[in-house]
Amino acid sequence: MKYIQSTNNPQVKQWKKLLTKKERDKTGLFLVEGFHLVEEALKHKRAISIIKSEEIDLPTKWDIQDEDLYEVPKEIIKLLAETENTQGVFAVCEKIEIEPDQYNKILMLDAVQDPGNLGTIIRTADAAGVDFIVLGEGCVDLYNGKALRSTQGSVFHLPIVKGKLEEWIPRLKQQGIPVFGTALENAVSSTEVSKQKSFALIVGNEGNGVRKEILDMCDQNLYIPIYGQAESLNVTVATGILLYTL
Numbered sequence: 001m002k003y004i005q006s007t008n009n010p011q012v013k014q015w016k017k018l019l020t021k022k023e024r025d026k027t028g029l030f031l032v033e034g035f036h037l038v039e040e041a042l043k044h045k046r047a048i049s050i051i052k053s054e055e056i057d058l059p060t061k062w063d064i065q066d067e068d069l070y071e072v073p074k075e076i077i078k079l080l081a082e083t084e085n086t087q088g089v090f091a092v093c094e095k096i097e098i099e100p101d102q103y104n105k106i107l108m109l110d111a112v113q114d115p116g117n118l119g120t121i122i123r124t125a126d127a128a129g130v131d132f133i134v135l136g137e138g139c140v141d142l143y144n145g146k147a148l149r150s151t152q153g154s155v156f157h158l159p160i161v162k163g164k165l166e167e168w169i170p171r172l173k174q175q176g177i178p179v180f181g182t183a184l185e186n187a188v189s190s191t192e193v194s195k196q197k198s199f200a201l202i203v204g205n206e207g208n209g210v211r212k213e214i215l216d217m218c219d220q221n222l223y224i225p226i227y228g229q230a231e232s233l234n235v236t237v238a239t240g241i242l243l244y245t246l
Contacts, residue, residue: 001069004076012076015051015092019082021141028095030143033082035059038091040153046093053077053088082145095143098159103131104198106172107243108165110214111138111205112235118142119150120236121203126154128243133158136165136214138205165202169217172200180246181210181218182238190222190245199246203239 004012017023018031029048032041041047042062049068052058077088107125112118118140125133135142139162142148148155169179179200181187202218204210215221224233224241233241 001066001071004070004072007075007079011070012072012079015090016079018092019080019145021144024095024141024143030093030095030148031080031145032091032093032148033080033089033145034087034149035089037148037153038089040156041091041093044156046096046156047091048094049092051076051080051090051092056088058089083149097161099161100132100159104177105130105243105246106132106134106177106200107239108134108136108168108200108202109139109204110136110165110202110210111208112203113138113140114206115140115144115147116150117206117234117236118144119147119152119155121239122147122151122158122160123154124236124240125243126151126157128240130158130243133160134163134165134168135160136163165214166217169200169214173219178219179217180242181215181221182223182242183210183215183221184223186215187221187223190224190242193220193222193245196246201239201242201246203235203242206235 015031018029024030032038038050049070050064051070051072054071054073077086080090107130112121122133140147142160172179177198177200178196181202182204202210202214222242224238
């Protein structure tokens with residue numbers, strides 16, 4: 001175990017920089033906070049090093065090499081924490097983009113901008129058995145702290161890549177995978193769609209939905225019927241309903 005006491009230590013400054021997208025993009029590293037996310041990072045071999053408060057003990061079942069473990073005082077923990085009541089444990093992790101060879105259920109996101117929405121969508125997709133997620137242009141950074149926490153570890157379970165939806169749609173169609181958009185106009189009710197053996201679902205921006213040029217490329221666009229007086233559904237709720245419908 002390595003001990004660091006000063007907030008001016010170069011290693012601490014480097015960790016602090018990982019709270020910015022610029023540094024995450026530059027280094028290919030990101031920071032996760034909290035026991036659950038750190039444990040998931042360790043399980044899936046994504047953690048490079050662990051940072052812990054001197055005030056806490058780590059679970060004995062965690063397999064951590066001494067050279068990868070740092071113990072720091074609460075002053076440093078405060079610098080790194082993005083939560084109000086931090087648990088005092090972090091992992092520095094590697095970004096890895098893996099595109100699976102085979103997939104039947106794909107979720108594609110068009111400019112989803114709220115990090116909490118993004119993380120919850122990923123968690124929901126994981127629960128619904130999605131094989132693969134494509135983050136289209138305009139999406140919030142996957143490694144934003146709030147997005148990561150909202151995934152509840154699902155960020156480590158699913159292949160997630162960045163890509164242009166305009167390029168992915170024809171590629172999936174060539175493989176015989178039907179592509180469903182989400183829209184209010186020129187769409188059919190989700191209640192009229194039969195269960196699919198394979199599919200790609202596209203959900204869009206919180207305010208504007210899926211771009212028209214993307215919708216025009218889809219095989220079929222869907223809407224979820226609303227029976228009460230609400231004008232719309234949150235994108236995370238809509239995604240969950242459709243993933244379990246298709």
